[in-house]
Structure formats: C-alpha cells, structure tokens
Amino acid sequence: MSFAEFLPQLLPILILLGLVLAVIGALRRILLWRQGQESTIHWAGLFSIPQRYLVDLHHVVASDKYISNTHVATAGGFVLTALLVILIYLFDVATNILNYALLASSGLMFVGAVFVLMRRINPPPNLSLGPWSRLPYSLLIFSSSFFVLTLPASGLLPIDSGSWLLAILLVVGIIWGVGEMFFGLTWGGPMKHAFAGALHLGLHRRQDRFGGGRSTGLISIDLEKDKLGVEKPEDFKWSQLLSFDACVECGRCEKACPAFAAGQPLNPKKIIQDMVVGMAGGNTAKFAGSAYPGVELGSHKGGAVIPIVDVLLEANTLWSCTTCRACVQECPMMIEHVDAIVDMRRFETMEKGKTPGKGAEVLDNLNTTDNPNGHAPSSRMNWAADQNLAVFGSDVDRADVLLWIGDAAFDMRNQRTLRAMITLLRAAKVDFAVLGDCECDSGDLARRLGDEATFQRLAKTNIATMSQFEFKHIVTADPHAFHCLKNEYADFGGHYDVYHHTGFFADLVKNGKIKLNTNNAISLTYHDPCYLGRYNGEYDAPRYLLEAMGINVKEMERSKSKSRCCGGGGGAAVTDIPGKQRIPDMRMDDANSTGAEIVAVACPGCSQMLEGVVEPRPQVKDIAELMLDALCEEVV
C-alpha cells in the first residue's frame, strides 16, 4: 500500500474522530454552562452571529488594525478550510474548484498564522502565554498540512509525489492540527473562544448592545430571592458562564484597567479566567497571563459549588473595580466584566455584610439620611440659600426643567459648579425648578457597592417624589445621577427625558439662547467622565461647548471611549483598596503630558478626585464654570 492509498483511508477517520470528539466536548461544555441560573434565551440572536461578528466585534478589534486584519485572514481562512476539508475528505466531494478553494483558504490561513506568530515574537505583557503561545504553531501546522495534502489532488503536483516520510509528517500534522482546531475547540484549548464566542455573540445577555445600541444600566435583581448576588460560580446566569468561556485572553481589558495600572489587586482578564476555573473546577496555577498585582499566581482554586471570595479570588479584587467600564468597552468578545463584579459584590454586601473601607458607614448614612455622608436631609438646600430657587411642591408644581442637584449640594467644591449652572440657566431664561429637600441620593453609589436594596429604595422614593410634579426634562451636572435616572430607573417605572448639563447647554448654545465669548485662549484638556462617555456615549457635547468658547482642546492620549477613570467611580473612593499609586494621580499625569493649564471636567466626582491631586497641577474646572467665565452678559 503506498501512501497515496493510505492517506485517503486514514483521513476521513481522523476528521470524523476530531468532529465526534468536538461534538462530545461541545455537549460537555454546554452542561458546564447549564450549571448557571436560568435567564432568557435569545434564540433569534443566533441568526445574527455572522453580522455581530463582522460588525460589532470587528468594530472593537479594528482599533488595532494589525490584529484585526490578521484575525480576518486566520479565522476566515480556518472556517473555509474546515468546511472544505469536511466536504472533500469526509464526504468525498472532490471537484477541482473545491480543491483550489481549499488551497486558497489554507494559504490565507497560513499567511494569517504567520502574522499571529510574528505578534508573539516579543509579546506585550497583556497577552497570555502558555497554550496561547502554542496556537500560532497549531494554526501553521493545520493550514500547511491541508495545503500540502491538497497539492497533489489539485493536480499541481503528481499524485504519488512525496514519500512515506512526507506522509508521516502529514499525518502528524493533521492529527496536531485537527486536535487543536476541532478537539480543542470544545475541550478547553485556546480555540474554545471560537465556539463559545460565537454562541455568546448570539445569546448575549444584553442583546441591545448590538447594531449600534447601548445597554449599560445594571440589571436589577429580585430582593425576595433566597440568595442575593453571586456566591458561587453556579449562581451566575448560564449566559454569563458562557460569556466567560468566550475570553481570548487578549488583555485589552488589562491594558485599559485603571486599577490594574495603579497596582491594585485587579486584572479584568484574570477575573474572567478565574470564573472559567470556577465553572470547570481546578486551580488558577495554569493561568499564563499577568497576576492580580500583589497576589501570587496559582494560590487559589475553585469549583462550581465552591464560594468564590477568599477561595478563588480575594475580596479586594472585587472592590478595586471603579466600574469605569473600560474593560467592557475594550473587550472584543463583548464580555460584561462589570456585571459579574457587581453580582459578586451584591453577595458580599447583602449576604455577608462585608463592604470594605467606609462602605458600611456610607450605606448606613444612605439609609438614615438619604445622602452618603450623613448630612441632615433638611440641610440639602442650604447651599442655595442665596439663589432663590423655585422648589417643586412649595413654589411650583410644574416647570420645563427639573434641575437634579445630587450630592454636590453638600460639597463646597461642587457647589461652585451648581451656582454656575443656575446662572447659565437663568441667562438662557430656562423655566426650571428643583426638588429641594425631597431629593434623595440617586442610588448610584449604593448600587455599585452591591447594595441593591438601598438602591431600589432610593430609586422608588425619588420616582414617587417626581411623579407628583410636571416637567419635560431632567438636567443634572452629575453623570452618575444622569445614568441612573436615564438608564436604571426605568425598571421601577421611572421614564424620563434626562440631559447631562453639557448636552443641555450645547443645545442652548446652538439655539443662540446662551452666547459665549469666543476669545478664550486657554490651554485646556478635557477629561471624559466614564458615566457620561462610555456609559452614555456623550463625547461631543462637552467638546462642542469648549470649542464654542474658542478653546482648542488638547486631547489626552486616553480620551473619549479610551478615557481613563478618575478613580472615584463604583464606590472605589469609599472602599479605598490600596495599590502602588493612586488612579487620580495617573490621570493627572495624563493631563500634564498635554501641557494644559486647565483640566475641564463634567462630573462632581471627577472634580473631587482630580482636585485631590497635590499641586503643582493644572486647575480643575467644570465646563459649567468655564462657561460662566465666558458668558456674554446681555446689557439691559
């Protein structure tokens, strides 16, 4: 028997074996996911997988052109090659066109794989090693084996060219290639990302994220349940377990994470990989990427029914997160890190009562005084004693605009912003009123600290208060309140037309209601607040306002969707997990490197965090304050 006869007999067996094992692996993996809790299955999403891959996923990947092109070549080549291999060698449908197509596709995959390999010559620290370093070789072997195998069949080489040596090499190559690409696809190799990733794209828990949509509000939970939040991996929704399996360990999240950069014990990539360990069982020693800063690798283990905190990861890892969403924005696989972290925080806070730092005190204050610092609720309007504001309920019952003050009312720094806003609104002759002492904290802080109960109480109280009055819009200077009112109150019956003050003022300037002086030659950079930018997509209005004042914004390297958090989100300023440096200091370094003399902000949290950086540093000013300086007073 020559190898020309031997190979065609062996090949179908090998391919069939690979496929059968892949199917068994897939079923096994699905059983792992099914350990999770029930949640809606969006079957229709499965039909959108190709579109979501090509549009939504590639939109994220394309921020790095090198890898997006490489991935198109490799993945496209692989999918085509795999289909053709099955057609030709398993079902024996051998036409010349198919053979040439297989040559082309495996060639394409080979070229892609070469670029994958080049990427890994000096891999950046965010890439995982281990099995992921093996992958480019597997890709090369898979593509080259089928390329060489198909050469004689296509007639480009005589049928019996080569020798037994080549045949053995081919067999080894095909076993390796099929092993990695078919078997590994569902049995936990690096190629798992293709299988789980495709399903995750289709069955994603937040279907609204696709097709240009946005879904950033935290998902509420039923407070009557026997267990609140996530204690063990099996307490996640099955769709979340699936999403963890989609991770490609590219480490873009790690590069974007402010807590990781500050040396706090958090690495979003590792959290997701730890969840995979938790779901499948095992220990964390095999992880081949960067550890949580300050935490030794491999000292933890997990299982689906083993509690996560203190066994699989340390509580401080969860509490380091600023919920800035940079990881979610960067993730090409659309994994929702923040959802998972908040789910675990909910258990820590609502079942164990272990919110670290000042967390417990702040939550107590929210419950007894409706503001995080425990000020008297009756002193909420003290800051505006000289402002003569119309108050809903006591002065008016309807107004065009409900001005949401937020907890800036108790903070002398941010009262300056509020005063500026009021002068501007009056200059534009806007009919507005405030809730006065009836306003409560929006619940943002409580919710991010995992206290869903307090959030829901505050949300329901605020909704009940607002339902008594008539207004068209809500305007607020606080992006956190903006986000809650706009995206998170809807679950409890609060549907409002909410503006952040920059968006509202931008409209007023466009309509000529506010006239701004245009000769402001200020050297200025703008810091995008997470909850305005990444959470709500508002990057343009603040920049429009700054340009309307004649200011040429010196953009930081990390700006717009890549903006770095100030360190104050998600209760991180309250839990205060130690790291090597402070996040606001890093952000101020970003600002310093532009040479700007002023950092414009649009969030009371950001102004507090950035003003906490020691001088000398650029001045921190809210856009409303800058606008007040540039306001053209009409002479009466």
Place this chain on the structure above:
Amino acid sequence: MIFDPSLNIVTLVSIGEHPLSGRPRRAEQDARALELGLKLVADNLQVLYIGQAKSPATVSVLKDYLGMGLGQIQVLDVPPQADISNTLLENFKANCPDIILTGGRAENGESSGMIPYLLAEQLNIPIVTSITDIVSIDMLTGLAEVLQALPRGQRRKIKVSLPFVASVDMAAPAPRQSAYGCAMRGQLVVKDFNQSIDDVGQRHWQVNSAQMRPKRLKIVKAKTAADRFKAATAKIQGGSGKVIYDSKESAQEIFKLLRDEEML
C-alpha cells in the same frame, strides 16, 4: 466565639434615632453591645427587645439588628404605657442570664439611662458601666474581667462576678454591617407579655421637646503641638475641687467663679 457556649448572654436592644434626620435606626450603643455579645458567644447570643412589636419603625430597625447575622430576636410586645424596666425584671426573675449587655441610654423616649441600674438593683447583681470589652470569664471562680472606658482613651480593668449587668460604651468596637439578606431571613419571635406593668408615674407627665443648651466656647490655650497633644491625652489632674457646706461661702465661691469667667 471565644467563650463557653453554655454561657447565657442576653443583649437588650432598643430603637435608635438618627440625630439629624430623626429616622429610626440601630441604636449606636445597643449595636455595640450586640457586637460584643456576638463576639463572645456568636450564635448562642440571645437578643431581646421590649416595646411595641407592631410598629413599622420597630420592625424595620429590628430587621437591621437581624442583619448583623442573628437567627432571631425575642420581642416582648407591650403596650406603650408599660414600664419597661419592671417588665424586663419580671422576665429575668425566673431565669437570670449570666451577663446582660445593654447600651448606656436610649436614643429617644425617656432616655434616662436607668435600665441597667434598675435591673442590677432589682436582680441584686453587680453592674459595670461603659465597658468596651469582656476580656476573660473564669467559669470556675465565676469572675469576669472587663475593660471599662475612661475619658481620653484610657481603660480600666475590672473584675466582676457573674451574673452581672454591663452597659456598653461608644468606645467599644463598632458594630458589624447589617446585611439585607440576613435581615430579611431572620425571625422576630413575638411574645405577648401579659404581665406588663404600667408606668404609673408617666401618666401625669407633660412632654416637651428638648431645648438646645448653650455650649461653652472652646478657647485653645495651647501654643505648641506638644501642648495640644498633652491637652488631648493627659489625665485630668483632680484635687482642685472642694466641698463647701456653708451656703454663704458657696454663694461667694460661685460669685468668684462668674467673675473669673468674666460673666459678671
């Protein structure tokens, strides 16, 4: 848990009131007493509330206490006019616990701070006030070592024989966070207490809201940081006080003081 679980410890809790918002909350000292009890005997701690079990404020605050990890709280349901101390006494007479932990005084209502004293007197057991910790309990000799809080962070170690009443000071370790899940699942075991005794004295009382007392202005005399540190930490040196029985003499003394303070 650091002590013999057979130790019978009861913590009394009350409904607190936030000083600024006036909302019901865990009373700060009672929560500390509860924290101390939990530290000593964990799940074997008995927690007792006496008052109007049906009022929504009571239920919400008792749930806050349950959220500290308690399985249940015993509630003695008594009418508003009941005399709390006598009713408690009735409850304890038959079965006196080894240790009764209380706060120093309630945050609202009469707020007389008399409960621990009355209980100790009537049960004929010792009382230690303002404790921050119970360091050890010797079951053989029946003696407990407790730490008592003194001003300026000082502590005094006291030996006291079981059973005793102890009121817990604000200087005791802060209470643990109240977790919503535990709070919802904990049980309030309500007992109608028929033998409640009416507070006869209270019937004729007239209640006014308290008035703010004038505060003495604080004059900082210290010139250096070392002086300020000393003022903040040093023991007050007693000895300047005197006991005067003669009314003329004492009037003279008051007059002199007012002169010195430049109030006359």
